[in-house]
Amino acid sequence: MSSLVEVARAAGVAVSTASRVLSGSDHPISAKTRAKVLAAAEELDYSPSALARAMVSPHSRLVGVLVSDIDNPYFSVIARGVDDAASRAGYVTMLSNVDRRTGTEIDRLQAMRDYRAAGVVFAGSGYVDDPRTPDLVDAVRRAREQGVQAVSLAVRDLGCPSVVVDNRAVAHDITDHLVSLGHRRIAFIEGPTGMTVTRHRREGFLARMREAGLADSAQCQPGGFDYESGHAATLRLLARPPLPDAVIGANDEVAVGALSALRQAGVDVPGEVSVAGMDDLRLAEFVGLTTVSLPLYEMGSLAARHIIDSPPVPRPRVTTSADAGRSSGAGPTRRGGRRADPPGDGRADAPADVSADVPATTTVLGHRLTVRETTARRTGERA
Amino acid sequence: MSSLVEVARAAGVAVSTASRVLSGSDHPISAKTRAKVLAAAEELDYSPSALARAMVSPHSRLVGVLVSDIDNPYFSVIARGVDDAASRAGYVTMLSNVDRRTGTEIDRLQAMRDYRAAGVVFAGSGYVDDPRTPDLVDAVRRAREQGVQAVSLAVRDLGCPSVVVDNRAVAHDITDHLVSLGHRRIAFIEGPTGMTVTRHRREGFLARMREAGLADSAQCQPGGFDYESGHAATLRLLARPPLPDAVIGANDEVAVGALSALRQAGVDVPGEVSVAGMDDLRLAEFVGLTTVSLPLYEMGSLAARHIIDSPPVPRPRVTTSADAGRSSGAGPTRRGGRRADPPGDGRADAPADVSADVPATTTVLGHRLTVRETTARRTGERA
DNA sequence: TTGTACGCGTTATCAT
DNA sequence: ATGATAACGCGTACAA
Numbered sequence: 001m002s003s004l005v006e007v008a009r010a011a012g013v014a015v016s017t018a019s020r021v022l023s024g025s026d027h028p029i030s031a032k033t034r035a036k037v038l039a040a041a042e043e044l045d046y047s048p049s050a051l052a053r054a055m056v057s058p059h060s061r062l063v064g065v066l067v068s069d070i071d072n073p074y075f076s077v078i079a080r081g082v083d084d085a086a087s088r089a090g091y092v093t094m095l096s097n098v099d100r101r102t103g104t105e106i107d108r109l110q111a112m113r114d115y116r117a118a119g120v121v122f123a124g125s126g127y128v129d130d131p132r133t134p135d136l137v138d139a140v141r142r143a144r145e146q147g148v149q150a151v152s153l154a155v156r157d158l159g160c161p162s163v164v165v166d167n168r169a170v171a172h173d174i175t176d177h178l179v180s181l182g183h184r185r186i187a188f189i190e191g192p193t194g195m196t197v198t199r200h201r202r203e204g205f206l207a208r209m210r211e212a213g214l215a216d217s218a219q220c221q222p223g224g225f226d227y228e229s230g231h232a233a234t235l236r237l238l239a240r241p242p243l244p245d246a247v248i249g250a251n252d253e254v255a256v257g258a259l260s261a262l263r264q265a266g267v268d269v270p271g272e273v274s275v276a277g278m279d280d281l282r283l284a285e286f287v288g289l290t291t292v293s294l295p296l297y298e299m300g301s302l303a304a305r306h307i308i309d310s311p312p313v314p315r316p317r318v319t320t321s322a323d324a325g326r327s328s329g330a331g332p333t334r335r336g337g338r339r340a341d342p343p344g345d346g347r348a349d350a351p352a353d354v355s356a357d358v359p360a361t362t363t364v365l366g367h368r369l370t371v372r373e374t375t376a377r378r379t380g381e382r383a
Numbered sequence: 384m385s386s387l388v389e390v391a392r393a394a395g396v397a398v399s400t401a402s403r404v405l406s407g408s409d410h411p412i413s414a415k416t417r418a419k420v421l422a423a424a425e426e427l428d429y430s431p432s433a434l435a436r437a438m439v440s441p442h443s444r445l446v447g448v449l450v451s452d453i454d455n456p457y458f459s460v461i462a463r464g465v466d467d468a469a470s471r472a473g474y475v476t477m478l479s480n481v482d483r484r485t486g487t488e489i490d491r492l493q494a495m496r497d498y499r500a501a502g503v504v505f506a507g508s509g510y511v512d513d514p515r516t517p518d519l520v521d522a523v524r525r526a527r528e529q530g531v532q533a534v535s536l537a538v539r540d541l542g543c544p545s546v547v548v549d550n551r552a553v554a555h556d557i558t559d560h561l562v563s564l565g566h567r568r569i570a571f572i573e574g575p576t577g578m579t580v581t582r583h584r585r586e587g588f589l590a591r592m593r594e595a596g597l598a599d600s601a602q603c604q605p606g607g608f609d610y611e612s613g614h615a616a617t618l619r620l621l622a623r624p625p626l627p628d629a630v631i632g633a634n635d636e637v638a639v640g641a642l643s644a645l646r647q648a649g650v651d652v653p654g655e656v657s658v659a660g661m662d663d664l665r666l667a668e669f670v671g672l673t674t675v676s677l678p679l680y681e682m683g684s685l686a687a688r689h690i691i692d693s694p695p696v697p698r699p700r701v702t703t704s705a706d707a708g709r710s711s712g713a714g715p716t717r718r719g720g721r722r723a724d725p726p727g728d729g730r731a732d733a734p735a736d737v738s739a740d741v742p743a744t745t746t747v748l749g750h751r752l753t754v755r756e757t758t759a760r761r762t763g764e765r766a
Numbered sequence: 767t768t769g770t771a772c773g774c775g776t777t778a779t780c781a782t
Numbered sequence: 783a784t785g786a787t788a789a790c791g792c793g794t795a796c797a798a
Contacts, residue, residue: 003775014785019777028783045525050497051443052775054434055790062477062498071463071665076454083453083480092494094445095478097466111475114433115445142428227669256669282454283666286610286639386791397769402793410794411767435791438774 002044011040022048054116058147058312063304064094064112064120066105072225073281074251074296078123078153081300089308091118100124100192102132106139112148119149119307121300125197126156149310151303155196155362161306163299163363167197170292170367171204174248174276177290177369179212182379183245183274186214189223189233189258191250201250201278223250230257238265243273245379252277252284252291259287259375274376288374295365302363385427394423405431437499441530441695446687447477447495447503449488455608456664457634457679461506461536464683472691474501483507483575485515489522495531502532502690504683508580509539532693534686538579538745544689546682546746550580553675553750554587557631557659560673560752562595565762566628566657569597572606572616572641574633584633584661606633613640621648626656628762635660635667635674642670642758657759671757678748685746 008018013033020027021037040046054060065082067075083093094117096108105122112120120143126133140150140158150160155167171188178186188205191198202220209218221233230249234257237243247262249255255277262269269275277284280293391401396416403410404420423429437443448465450458466476477500479491488505495503503526509516523533523541533543538550554571561569571588574581585603592601604616613632617640620626630645632638638660645652652658660667663676 004777005775015775016777016779016786017784019775020784023777025777030783033783045528047493047496047525047529049438049499049775050494051434051437051499052790053777055432055438055775055792056777057790060434060498069463070453070466071456071459073454073456073459076456076459079478080452080454080480083478087479087491090494092491092498093478095462095466095476096470097463108470108475110430111433111473113430115443115475116432116434142430145428146430227665253669260669260671282610283669286636286643286666287670288643387793388791398792399770399794400768402791403768406793408793413767416768432791435774436793438776438791439793440774 002046003049004046007037007040007044007046010044011036013037022046023053059118060116061089061091062094062112062115062117063091063307064096064109064117065300065304066096066098066108066120066122066124068100068124069097070095073283074225074279075123077281077296078121078300081297081302082121082304083300084297085301085304085308089305091304091308093304098124100127100195102126102130102136106132106136109136109139109143109150113143113146116146117148118312119151119304119310121303121307122150122152122154122156122158122160123300125154125195126158127194128196128199129194147312149307151306153299153303155200159360161361161363163302163306163365165294165299165365165367167200168204168207170278170294171201171248172208173204173367173369174278174290174292175205175208177371178246178248178274178276178376179208179214181246181274181376184214184379185217185219185242185244186246186248187219187221187237187244188248189221189230189250189254191254192224193222198250205248217244219244223254225251225254227253227257227260230254230259231261232257234258234261238262238267243267246274246276246376249275249277252279252281252289255289255291255375256283256287259289270373270375270377274379276376280370284370284372288372290369290371290373290376292367293370294367299365302365385429386432387429390420390423390427390429393427394419396420405429406436442501443499444472444474445477445495445498445500446474446690447479447492447500448683448687449479449481449491449503449505449507451483451507452480453478456666457662458506460664460679461504461683464680464685465504465687466683467680468684468687468691472688474687474691481507483510483578485509485513485519489515489519492519492522492526492533496526496529499529500531501695502534502687502693504686504690505533505535505537505539505541505543506683508537508578509541510577511579511582512577530695532690534689536682536686538583542743544744544746546685546689546748548677548682548748548750550583551587551590553661553677554584554631555591556587556750556752557661557673557675558588558591560754561629561631561657561659561759562591562597564629564657564759567597567762568600568602568625568627569629569631570602570604570620570627571631572604572613572633572637574637575607576605581633588631600627602627606637608634608637610636610640610643613637613642614644615640617641617644621645621650626650629657629659629759632658632660635662635664635672638672638674638758639666639670642672653756653758653760657762659759663753667753667755671755673755673759674753676751676753678750682748685748 008015018037021034063086086093098104152158152162223229223233247258259275277291280291284291391398401420404417446469469476481487535541535545606612606616630641642658660672660674663674667674
């Protein structure tokens with residue numbers, strides 16, 4: 001190791017000079033001095049402390065991403081998008097798995113806040129009527145007041161910007177495709193109970209079925225987001241004939257679970273029954289699944305770029321000399337001290353929330369149908 | 384936000400007192416004072432700066448993990464293991480994708496070192512005869528000298544401890560299984576050219592074939608680690624009959640690619656040809672693939688725990704007043720100073736490399752065969 | 767039990 | 783073009 005002072009000493013210059021050279025400042029430096037500093041840094045294996053750097057700036061060059069489970073391809077693609085954008089900008093990505101627990105989300109957000117992250121990306125969907133949502137919203141608000149940005153990748157109303165897809169439309173479109181293939185009796189295997197995305201996708205499915213006058217032949221099965229859920233739900237379908245013309249999984253993995261269950265039961269897919277999913281993860285390609293492609297990678301990178309490109313709220317530094325030190329009452333107290341409650345709104349001169357008052361923007365990214373005929377084909381009886 | 388001084392001021396105590404309360408010190412504190420401080424902290428939404436904390440300790444509570452691509456289930460499981468262990472211990476995980484590029488590995492290691500990470504986990508395999516390996520080894524050495532631990536999850540000789548599986552044995556075992564099933568002509572689709580793991584797995588395959596006196600009917604196809612590679616390699620196999628009795632993929636995804644190609648070509652699997660893989664990722668379960676289970680999650684968590692549990696090399700703090708400042712030569716040198724040079728070792732008093740001289744330990748974790756008869760069965764002609 | 771003061775490594779500000 | 787120094791927020795010897 002070795003610090004700036006050691007490098008400066010070895011180079012025979014002042015720390016400020018060494019700093020200017022090594023931090024790529026645009027301050028003019030003589031070529032000779034620059035060379036000396038560079039040489040000394042090399043010699044001493046100087047490694048700038050990002051910690052110390054972050055202490056004198058509004059925030060660190062760390063971006064966090066909160067996923068339900070990184071070992072779920074839906075989230076790993078997002079994480080990849082975040083990290084690519086972060087790395088490109090010289091940032092480092094922090095990752096935390098929260099297992100869909102709001103409490104854990106709050107904890108991990110706090111941990112990242114402790115590191116003065118530039119921002120945190122919330123990758124997962126929330127639950128409808130989650131009792132802890134207010135706590136999370138509060139945690140997000142406080143983080144933002146401190147200069148830690150937040151971006152949600154799901155429709156969640158966290159009081160922060162969001163980059164999302166229209167999950168109703170996603171489900172609507174895949175349903176539309178199956179209907180256009182001539183399928184009438186369509187079963188929908190839902191996602192995890194209570195999740196917002198589950199609700200949206202079901203609504204999209206039902207909406208399209210209604211529009212097609214097929215409300216009566218629409219069938220929703222409780223499910224989940226994993227293979228086992230899809231498999232189990234399909235077994236239930238198999239146990240109560242007649243079979244539907246098509247099965248839609250709440251996501252690709254569920255669809256694959258359905259596919260397996262059907263084929264294991266000797267059902268011809270796509271001959272007798274069509275199967276389709278949503279998300280278009282790699283898995284979908286492997287099994288030739290008709291699905292809907294989501295811009296997950298882009299959502300991640302876009303969120304990260306939003307965080308990185310946001311001009312940091314410059315935290316006012318204390319004005320040097322004079323009354324700096326011990327003016328116990330007047331000086332620094334101004335920050336959080338006089339919190340003159342404005343009527344109604346709880347955050348009058350709350351520090352550093354320049355953007356907290358503008359309505360959180362929502363960016364909706366597009367999706368597209370991806371047809372792979374291995375699992376979904378035109379129905380025989382109705383061309 | 385709000386800092387310790389502000390909390391202390393609000394509570395009417397000294398910063399040290401506030402610190403003792405808020406940082407969970409065992410220093411005795413009167414109940415009343417403690418309560419006051421806690422209340423003030425709550426009121427001011429105090430968030431301890433992990434940055435400042437890390438500055439006064441030997442390292443931060445950040446652990447890094449370097450993966451080739453987080454959107455590859457092999458690595459995402461590892462990352463999950465790392466993060467679980469890290470989170471449990473109050474650490475935060477840093478993640479970087481390096482796309483199998485040694486240069487990028489060096490860069491990202493450096494970035495994590497800048498944050499004074501407690502340690503960095505190298506999840507990916509290296510290349511045989513990689514010209515940049517010496518640079519990486521050097522970077523690892525310097526990081527370790529600074530107190531940033533390193534752990535490799537592949538046989539790589541980075542000069543750091545490693546937690547690995549025996550990939551020769553892995554390939555040997557899956558080959559053994561197919562041989563015991565009666566298969567004679569077995570094709571092996573290799574991993575990416577030049578990777579160490581690729582070599583090891585091929586060696587394991589060939590070794591078992593030799594032992595079985597089947598060296599002549601062993602067939603190696605160039606491949607990769609992804610679906611497309613497996614698919615393409617299998618198309619080549621199909622183009623040059625006769626077909627082998629069985630196909631082994633260098634990993635599960637390759638095996639699934641092979642499986643698809645075979646079935647698309649009308650070949651009955653496992654009737655005519657058996658297919659097997661290695662790793663046992665979720666995918667293998669979906670398609671019912673016979674494979675070898677690897678303790679990837681455990682490797683990740685074990686590596687993280689190794690880092691976290693390692694006693695930090697206590698960086699000697701300067702002894703207050705007196706000669707503190709400018710004793711350019713004597714002072715800090717004491718750190719690694721009296722290290723009784725082992726003869727032949729060229730780095731006498733390199734600072735803080737207490738463990739650099741003990742031979743890097745290698746922990747080999749076990750694996751086990753996982754049989755799923757959907758893709759591999761006893762050959763018809765030879766029971 | 768509590769308070770005082772210093773240092774961690776960096777950047778920014780203010781001289782020179 | 784370069785140097786000196788005050789912050790940033792924290793933990794911790796040391797003093798009281």
